[in-house]
Amino acid sequence: MEESRHVNNQNRKGWLAISFILSCFLIGYWLIKNNNLNMPSATTSVRGVLYRSATGAPVEGAIVMIAEGSYEHPDIAAQTDDQGNFSLPELQVPGTYTLLINYSNQSKRLTVNITKDSVLRIPL
Structure with missing residues (x-):
């Protein structure tokens, strides 16, 4: 009788250990997936x-700003050079961003999808 109680206690401890490990994996998976x-x-x-x-x-001297986007971001703006080129640093990609472009007393609002290799060509 004593031997069967010892076996049952070991089985119970084994199942508790397996349940604990499985719970940790499930919680870890959930945290990683949601983050x-x-x-x-x-x-x-x-x-x-x-x-x-x-x-x-x-278009030289235009101001290109990030008005809103998929991710929180610091205020980012750039001015175009004499060839119309600009660069917006440190954007999180992939994402959808709304650009606000101010030029020659006019403005344009434009939503763009940006990936890691995006080069934007924007007609005004």
Whole structure:
């Protein structure tokens, strides 16, 4: 009789250990899965060029700002050079961002999907 009680206690401890380990794995999986939904895969600088749609001429001195996006971000803005080029640093990608572009007393709001290798060509 004493021997069967010892075996039952060992079985109970084994099942408790297995249940504990399985619970830890399930909780860990849940935490990782939920955190990865909100985590970007990378940050990158996104390059782009602004040009006039009618002539193809570059738009110099325009201000390109991130108005809103898929992720929280610091205030990011860039000014185009004489060739219409700009660069927005440290954007989390992939993501969808709304750009606010101010140029020649005008403004344009544009939503773009950005990936790691995006180069934006924006006609104005």
